[in-house]
Amino acid sequence: MRLKNKVAIVTGGGAGLGEAIATGFAAEGARVVIAEIDLARGASTASAIQKNGGDAVFVQTDVASEASVKAMVEGALERYGHLDILVNNAAILISHSDKRTDELSSEEWDRIINVNLRGYWLCAKYAIPPMRKQRAGNILFIGSRTGLRGFPGLAAYSASKGGALALMRSLAAEYARDGIRINAIVPGTMDTPMNAEEFSDPDARNRYIPGIPAGRLGIASDVAGMATFLATDEAGFCIGGLYFVDGGADLG
Ligand SMILES: NC(=O)c1ccc[n+]([C@@H]2O[C@H](COP(=O)([O-])OP(=O)(O)OC[C@H]3O[C@@H](n4cnc5c(N)ncnc54)[C@H](O)[C@@H]3O)[C@@H](O)[C@H]2O)c1
Numbered sequence: 001m002r003l004k005n006k007v008a009i010v011t012g013g014g015a016g017l018g019e020a021i022a023t024g025f026a027a028e029g030a031r032v033v034i035a036e037i038d039l040a041r042g043a044s045t046a047s048a049i050q051k052n053g054g055d056a057v058f059v060q061t062d063v064a065s066e067a068s069v070k071a072m073v074e075g076a077l078e079r080y081g082h083l084d085i086l087v088n089n090a091a092i093l094i095s096h097s098d099k100r101t102d103e104l105s106s107e108e109w110d111r112i113i114n115v116n117l118r119g120y121w122l123c124a125k126y127a128i129p130p131m132r133k134q135r136a137g138n139i140l141f142i143g144s145r146t147g148l149r150g151f152p153g154l155a156a157y158s159a160s161k162g163g164a165l166a167l168m169r170s171l172a173a174e175y176a177r178d179g180i181r182i183n184a185i186v187p188g189t190m191d192t193p194m195n196a197e198e199f200s201d202p203d204a205r206n207r208y209i210p211g212i213p214a215g216r217l218g219i220a221s222d223v224a225g226m227a228t229f230l231a232t233d234e235a236g237f238c239i240g241g242l243y244f245v246d247g248g249a250d251l252g
Contacts, residue, residue, distance in 0.1 A: 001029030002232045007080040009033045009073070011063050011123055012090025014041025016192030017142060017220050021087055024224030025231065026054030030085070033076045035061035035069075035123075037090070063090045063119030073126040082134060085231050086127040088120040088164070089142040093157050095197045101155050109156045116160030117167070124171055128180065135179040138231050141168040142223075143184040143242065145250060165242065172240030181239050183230050188246025190218040214247030222247075 008025050012018035014036035022032045026049040034056060036042030042058040049056035057079065061072040076083055092115050094108065124139060131137025146154055147161030165184055172182040189208050191199060199205040199217075208217060223245045229235055230243065244250050 002228060002234075003085075004029035006030045006084040006231070007033070007076065007082055008085035008087065008231070009035050009076055009083065009123070009127065010087040010089060011035045011061070011119070012037075013087075014038050014045050014058075016194055017187065017190065017223050018087065018089040019045045020220035020224045021089065021227045022056065023049060023054075024221075024228050025085070026052070026056055028228055030231075031055040031080055032057075033072070033080075034058045035063070035072050035090070037062050063123055064114040066122055069119075069122045069126050073123075073130075077130055083127060083130045084136070085138045085140070086123055087140045087142070087227065088123050089140075090119060091116040091142070091157075091160070091194075093154075093194050095195075100153055104156060112156040113160050113163075116157065117163040120164050121167060124167075124182075128171075128175060128178075131180050132175070132178045137175075137178075137180040139168075139171070139180065139182040140227055140230055141165070141182070141184040143168070143186045145186060145188065145246065148186070169240050176239050181230075181235070183235070183238055183241045183243060185223055185226055185230070186242050186244045186246065186250075187223055188212060188218050188244075188249040190220065190222070192220055211252060212247045212249045213251055216247065218245065218247060 008030045010022040013022040013034035026032050034042045034046050046056040046058035059072045062068045143165045144161040146158040147165045168184045
């Protein structure tokens with residue numbers, strides 16, 4: 001059990017990559033707080049972990065709301081007494097609505113930035129003080145290749161993910177001497193609910209495959225092992241890094 005008695009918050013832990021990371025952490029002995037906006041999804045992940053003998057609690061949370069994030073972190077500390085790991089994972093991609101910039105409304109821009117970038121910052125802001133006190137902590141940012149390369153029609157999402165990676169690097173440098181390690185995982189194209197609409201068309205799904213040397217889309221469990229590794233002391237000298245889990249998609 002590589003994460004025995006560690007307390008971990010996983011935002012967006014009700015589906016996709018967050019669900020797989022939360023489940024993986026629990027299997028390694030962590031106590032997991034599922035900070036998820038969707039009631040049914042959050043409750044389902046927590047109860048699946050509990051049924052397998054793990055320790056998990058669902059706290060309905062909107063990462064874009066400061067009051068909600070503050071209450072969630074305070075609740076985790078009240079329940080478990082300490083906080084060791086934060087996974088900044090919750091994000092939104094609005095297919096067919098994150099349009100070309102001249103057609104994108106400022107409301108949609110604000111919504112995406114508020115969840116994907118401000119949300120990551122808010123969760124870090126409230127998770128860091130208890131980690132500083134114990135002089136140990138671990139924060140993972142789930143990034144995206146859209147934050148590093150240009151993909152048409154995804155300006156707001158890409159800006160949010162690029163901002164998240166810049167924020168990760170800045171915080172990693174800022175808090176390394178406090179014993180807090182901060183890193184990012186950069187997944188490739190993953191078969192998760194985020195892409196369900198896009199991939200409901202088999203032609204659209206197949207268009208992605210040639211660009212992935214592994215010859216397949218990623219699945220949620222592909223990132224869980226990397227997340228667990230980065231959260232353990234085995235990764236003790238890993239600080240401010242980008243860890244690609246993309247089937248080789250970044251080679252091209
Ligand atoms: N799916 C991909 O292809 C892909 C690729 C690269 C990076 N990513 C990144 O991986 C992370 C997870 O993506 P996914 O594919 O698992 O997404 P998903 O949509 O399948 O799951 C995200 C979860 O976050 C929750 N959520 C949304 N808004 C929230 C909010 N305001 N507060 C709390 N929870 C909220 C959703 O309800 C959902 O359960 C995201 O950061 C995403 O940007 C995904």
